[in-house]
Amino acid sequence: MDQVELKNWLHTQLMEKVPTNIAIIDRGFKIVEANRRFENTYGDWRERHCFEVYKRRSSPCTNCVASQVFADGKPRVNEEEGIDINGKPSYYVVHVEPVQAEGGAIPYVIEMSNDVTEQRMMQQEHDIIFDRVPCYISVLNRDMTVVRNNELFRQRFGDALGKKCYQIYQHSEETCENCPAMRTFADGQVHTAYKTGKDKSGRTVYYYVNTAPLSRGGDGTSHVIEMALDLTETKVLEQQLKQSFDFQENLINSAIDAVMAVDSEGTINIFNPSAEKLFQRKAEEVIGKNILDQFVPKQFIDTIANDGDSLLLRETWVTDAEGNQVPVRFSGTVLKSGGKYLGSSAVFQDLRQRKQLEQEKLEAERMAAVGQTVAGLAHGIKNVLTGLEGGMYVVNSGMKKNDMELTQKGWNMLQNNIERITSYVKDFLGFARGREPHVEKTDPNAVAREVVELYKDKTNQLGIELKADLQPDIALANMDAEGLHSCLTNLVSNAVDACEMSDKEDCEINIKSYEKEGTIYFEVTDNGHGMDYEVKKKVFTTFFSTKGTSKGTGLGLLVTKRIAQEHGGRVEVDSEEGKGSTFRLVFPRERLPDITGNSNKEDNQ
Amino acid sequence: MTSPSEKTVLVVDDEEEVRLFLETALTDAGFKVETAADGNEALDKVKEQKPDVVSLDLVMPKKSGAKFLYEMRKNKEWQKIPVVLVTAHAKDDLGKKDFQDVMSGKALLGPETYLEKPVKATTYVNAIKRAINIPTDEGPEESGAKAELRGLIEDADPARLKEALEVLKK
Numbered sequence: 073m074d075q076v077e078l079k080n081w082l083h084t085q086l087m088e089k090v091p092t093n094i095a096i097i098d099r100g101f102k103i104v105e106a107n108r109r110f111e112n113t114y115g116d117w118r119e120r121h122c123f124e125v126y127k128r129r130s131s132p133c134t135n136c137v138a139s140q141v142f143a144d145g146k147p148r149v150n151e152e153e154g155i156d157i158n159g160k161p162s163y164y165v166v167h168v169e170p171v172q173a174e175g176g177a178i179p180y181v182i183e184m185s186n187d188v189t190e191q192r193m194m195q196q197e198h199d200i201i202f203d204r205v206p207c208y209i210s211v212l213n214r215d216m217t218v219v220r221n222n223e224l225f226r227q228r229f230g231d232a233l234g235k236k237c238y239q240i241y242q243h244s245e246e247t248c249e250n251c252p253a254m255r256t257f258a259d260g261q262v263h264t265a266y267k268t269g270k271d272k273s274g275r276t277v278y279y280y281v282n283t284a285p286l287s288r289g290g291d292g293t294s295h296v297i298e299m300a301l302d303l304t305e306t307k308v309l310e311q312q313l314k315q316s317f318d319f320q321e322n323l324i325n326s327a328i329d330a331v332m333a334v335d336s337e338g339t340i341n342i343f344n345p346s347a348e349k350l351f352q353r354k355a356e357e358v359i360g361k362n363i364l365d366q367f368v369p370k371q372f373i374d375t376i377a378n379d380g381d382s383l384l385l386r387e388t389w390v391t392d393a394e395g396n397q398v399p400v401r402f403s404g405t406v407l408k409s410g411g412k413y414l415g416s417s418a419v420f421q422d423l424r425q426r427k428q429l430e431q432e433k434l435e436a437e438r439m440a441a442v443g444q445t446v447a448g449l450a451h452g453i454k455n456v457l458t459g460l461e462g463g464m465y466v467v468n469s470g471m472k473k474n475d476m477e478l479t480q481k482g483w484n485m486l487q488n489n490i491e492r493i494t495s496y497v498k499d500f501l502g503f504a505r506g507r508e509p510h511v512e513k514t515d516p517n518a519v520a521r522e523v524v525e526l527y528k529d530k531t532n533q534l535g536i537e538l539k540a541d542l543q544p545d546i547a548l549a550n551m552d553a554e555g556l557h558s559c560l561t562n563l564v565s566n567a568v569d570a571c572e573m574s575d576k577e578d579c580e581i582n583i584k585s586y587e588k589e590g591t592i593y594f595e596v597t598d599n600g601h602g603m604d605y606e607v608k609k610k611v612f613t614t615f616f617s618t619k620g621t622s623k624g625t626g627l628g629l630l631v632t633k634r635i636a637q638e639h640g641g642r643v644e645v646d647s648e649e650g651k652g653s654t655f656r657l658v659f660p661r662e663r664l665p666d667i668t669g670n671s672n673k674e675d676n677q
Numbered sequence: 678m679t680s681p682s683e684k685t686v687l688v689v690d691d692e693e694e695v696r697l698f699l700e701t702a703l704t705d706a707g708f709k710v711e712t713a714a715d716g717n718e719a720l721d722k723v724k725e726q727k728p729d730v731v732s733l734d735l736v737m738p739k740k741s742g743a744k745f746l747y748e749m750r751k752n753k754e755w756q757k758i759p760v761v762l763v764t765a766h767a768k769d770d771l772g773k774k775d776f777q778d779v780m781s782g783k784a785l786l787g788p789e790t791y792l793e794k795p796v797k798a799t800t801y802v803n804a805i806k807r808a809i810n811i812p813t814d815e816g817p818e819e820s821g822a823k824a825e826l827r828g829l830i831e832d833a834d835p836a837r838l839k840e841a842l843e844v845l846k847k
Contacts, residue, residue, distance in 0.1 A: 454765050458795035462698025465798045469701045478701065485694045573738065 093164070093185045096171070097122050097138055104180065113187065115157040122183070126154040137168050141181050145170045151188075163192040208279065208300040211286065212237055212253055219295065228302075230272035237298065241269040253296045256283040260293050267300075278307040330400075330420040336413050338362045350400070350422055352393035368418050372404040376416050381406055386662040390420060399423040430640070430663075452496050459489035509552035509638050511668045516592055517542045519553055520585050523560040527568065527581075536571050537580035538564075546587045550664040555635040556657075559643075562628040563596035563655045570600030570653060592659040599652035632657075640664055681707035686805060687728035688712045689719040689745065690763070691737040695794075699732060699763070702798040703805065716740025720748060723755060730809050732801075735764040735775050743775040759808040762791035763801070 087094060093110040095103050095117065103117045103125060111117060114125050122138065123129040132139070137150045147169045156162040164185040171180040202209060203223035210232065211220040218232040218240065225232065232240045238247050247254065252263035264282050271277050279300040285293040324331050330347035334340050339362050343355040351367060365373050367390065375383045385402040392398055401421040407414040466482030469475075524540045531538040564581065571579035576599065584595040632655075633643050640663025647653035686708045688699045693714070700710045711728060713719035715737045722728070731749075735742040742762070749755045764776065776791075792804055803813040 454795060458698075458765065459694050461795045461797065462694055466698055466701045469705050481697055482701075485697065488694065 090184075093183075093187070095122065095125075095183045095185075096180050097183060098180055099142055099178075101132055101136075101138065110185075113156055113162070114154070126152070128155050137166070138181050138183065141168045141170050142178050145172065145176075145178055152185075156189075161189070162187060163189045205299075206302075208298075208302065210237065210240075210298050212296045212298060213294065214257060216247065216253065228271050228277070241267070241300075243270050243274075252281055252283040253298055256285050256296045257293055260285045266303075276304070278303040327419075328421075330422070331417065332358075332364075332367060333407075333415055333417040334362075334364050335415040338364055340364060341415070342417070346422075347420070350392065350398060350420055351390070364416070364418075368404060369402060372402070372416075372418065375404060376406055379406075379413075381408075387423065399427055452492075456489050456493050456496070459485055459492065463489060509555050509635070509665070509668070511550050511552050511665045513548040513667065514551040514553045514556070515548055516546050516551065516556065516594070517544070517585055519551075519556045520560060520583055520594065523557060523564055524583055526561065527564050531568060531581065534568065534572065535579070536568060537578070539580060539582045541582060541584045543586040546585060546592060549592060549659070549661060550667055551639060551659070552635070552665075552668075555638065559632045559635050559657055560594060560596065562632045563594075563657075566628060566655070567596050567598035567600065567653070570598050572600075574600040576600065590661045592661065594657040595654055596656075597652065597654040638665070681806070681811060682709070684729040684809060684811070685709040685711060685726065686730050686732055687719060687722055688732045689714075689716070689737075689742065690732075690734040691715055692734075695734070695763075698798075699801065702802055703732075705798075706802040706806075708805070716742065716745030716748075719745050723749060723758075727755065728758060730805055731758055731760045732805060733760050733762055735762060735779070741775065743779050746779055761804050761808050763794060763796060764791065765794035 087105075087107040088109075090107070091109075093107065093113055095106040095110050098104050101121045101123060103120060103122055106117050117125045121132075123132050123136075127133065137148050137152075140146075141148055147167065149165065149167050151163070151165050154162045154164060164187050166183050166185040169182045169184070170178045171182060173179050205222070206224065207222075208225040208228060209222040210218045210225055213219050216236050216238065218235055218237055221229075221232050229240050237253065238244050238251075242248060248267070250265065252265045255261070255263045262282065262284050264280065266278075266280055269277050269279065279302050281298055281300040283296050283298050286295040286297050287293060324342060324344045327344060327346055330350040331342060331344045332340060332347050333342035340359050343353075343358045345355075347353075347367075348355055369383075369385060369388050369390070371385070372383045374380075383402070383404040387399060388402050389397045390400050390402075400423055402418065403421075404416060404418045406416050463482050463485030466485060467479055468482075470477070470479030470482055520540065520542055524538060527538055560583070564583065567581045571581065579598065579600050582595070582597045584593075584597065586593050629643070636643050636657055636659070639659050641657060641659035644656040644658060645653065646656070681703075686703050688696055688703070688710060689712075690696045690699065691714055696712045696714070700712055703710045711722050711726070713722050717740045719731070719733075720740075723731075733742045733746065742764070746760060749758065762776075762779070790804055790808060792801060806813045
């Protein structure tokens with residue numbers, strides 16, 4: 073290889089090995105030579121203008137750097153945007169060097185370009201991230217001046233460039249205590265802090281700040297990048313949560329009802345002041361312990377064990393610390409979320425006061441009834457006096473006229489009225505005696521059947537049909553069987569009288585029993601005489617009787633009413649003149665009395 | 678001068694004994710007497726034979742005295758028949774309202790007079806006589822302890838009795 077050959081070979085090697093795009097352009101902007109690298113980037117270049125190849129233009133670029141170099145012979149560097157072989161934008165940095173011929177003419181320029189598309193893309197992405205990341209980002213220099221910030225930062229805190237970070241975040245002229253950025257400057261480490269600041273409109277902003285060192289030439293930390301995560305919304309939610317928690321806690325603490333709860337492990341975590349009062353136990357002795365079974369009825373423990381939902385006991389008993397039995401209405405709920413057991417809550421309503429009021433009301437009603445009775449007694453005496461007066465007159469008259477029949481009638485009148493006085497006094501004393509009811513588990517239908525049996529013969533004789541329609545599945549109830557018997561006897565006896573007073577041929581009496589929604593009903597219906605409005609108003613008035621002197625003192629319904637009241641029940645009446653009457657005894661189970669003499673009180677459920 | 682023997686009295690009372698007593702007293706005084714046990718029966722009797730005077734109880738089953746009175750007074754022929762109320766319920770809950778309505782006569786012509794049970798035979802007969810303008814032999818009205826007791830009972834106030842009972846209970 074001779075000298076020339078060697079030089080050409082070296083020239084070719086240089087063109088191909090140099091890690092940059094090389095193109096040689098003549099004064100007419102034609103590319104006269106380029107390396108393979110250039111061709112790989114921009115495609116075929118032979119017999120084409122530089123502006124066609126670089127930028128796919130049909131004419132020279134405005135501001136053409138090559139033409140400037142041709143003009144003054146000075147090399148230049150520029151950043152350009154072209155279109156690559158694939159038609160994609162291509163960013164490149166180009167060095168344009170003049171090729172000087174002897175005599176100073178510049179026939180060519182050499183363009184050496186490096187592709188920076190990748191870096192430009194990364195730069196753009198970085199800018200997007202910097203501006204769009206949901207954080208407030210700023211770059212501080214050593215004297216805490218903001219030299220850069222992102223879009224989100226500007227939106228929230230306004231234009232901050234050139235200002236101190238504490239002026240922006242804190243609206244303050246002094247640095248913050250324990251400033252994380254200052255610590256990063258000092259030790260080059262990442263630091264964090266929870267901070268409260270103010271935005272550009274003075275609204276409070278809660279944020280979590282993270283400071284990291286930035287090195288820009290030289291040793292040590294020249295800048296710090298501060299990234300702040302806005303916690304304001306979270307904080308507001310947190311406060312709302314706290315408020316709602318406080319509200320609920322207050323609600324539980326101020327509730328009149330005793331409230332307690334256990335977690336999934338059975339550990340008591342709520343025991344409100346009303347519960348302290350009801351059970352005579354302090355919350356601090358109870359909370360944290362696994363002793364729910366000391367407070368709630370056994371059924372509720374079973375409900376929890378059997379994966380039940382809730383338990384409501386209208387009336388049950390709990391025991392306080394001193395061993396007293398307290399009547400309560402109990403409501404227990406098993407708390408679940410998405411099928412997962414969270415714990416249980418129990419609410420107890422103290423029924424002592426209500427019980428007492430009920431007792432007092434019953435007593436007051438009884439007093440009123442007794443008062444009515446006494447008032448009625450005066451009227452009864454009046455009637456007896458009328459009878460005695462009349463009897464005496466009739467006896468006298470009969471004797472004067474020597475009329476034995478009349479005399480006899482007069483005697484009968486006197487006798488009747490003496491009997492009447494006797495029965496008044498008896499009934500009155502019976503009513504006033506206030507027999508203590510003897511309450512035991514009673515089959516309500518058994519009592520009804522006894523009464524039907526009792527009246528069967530009498531109604532048969534009178535041609536009255538006596539029917540019984542008793543719902544078979546009524547459970548045993550706490551009742552005074554004898555009292556219930558009196559009630560039904562009174563009602564049936566009244567119905568028999570109503571039938572007798574009626575002109576109807578086919579009179580019938582129906583005794584019905586049924587239970588609906590925890591209430592036991594007895595109905596005695598007759599299709600007899602019925603009552604007109606005035607009589608209906610007065611049926612429960614003492615000594616009111618439309619049956620004439622020979623029958624009843626008018627105490628029957630009053631006694632019935634009183635017995636019903638003693639059972640927490642009532643008597644209702646529907647009656648239509650000429651069509652018959654229905655008397656209804658209504659006994660809500662939850663109001664039925666306790667079993668007599670049973671001090672160990674049981675649930676009435 | 679009219680005499681009782683020419684007059685018929687209709688005695689209306691639900692209580693048989695009271696009817697017997699009043700009937701005897703009137704018969705002894707010379708009246709003719711018809712009886713009825715309630716308002717319905719009484720109307721039948723009036724239709725059958727118009728009485729000269731009606732002795733009427735207020736509180737009765739089936740048709741009360743007040744209802745009977747209204748129905749009788751609606752009929753022009755019977756409007757003028759004098760009525761003497763004989764009631765034990767003028768002042769109590771049972772008959773007070775009827776009694777006041779009837780006595781005020783605001784609905785229809787009221788009765789001529791009323792008597793409160795218990796009533797003495799002489800007083801009763803005299804009231805009937807006055808109602809139809811027959812001279813009365815003014816006998817001595819009742820006196821002494823009986824009258825006093827009667828007064829006390831009639832004046833008894835149910836509310837007071839109740840109070841008294843409560844005091845006794847303590």
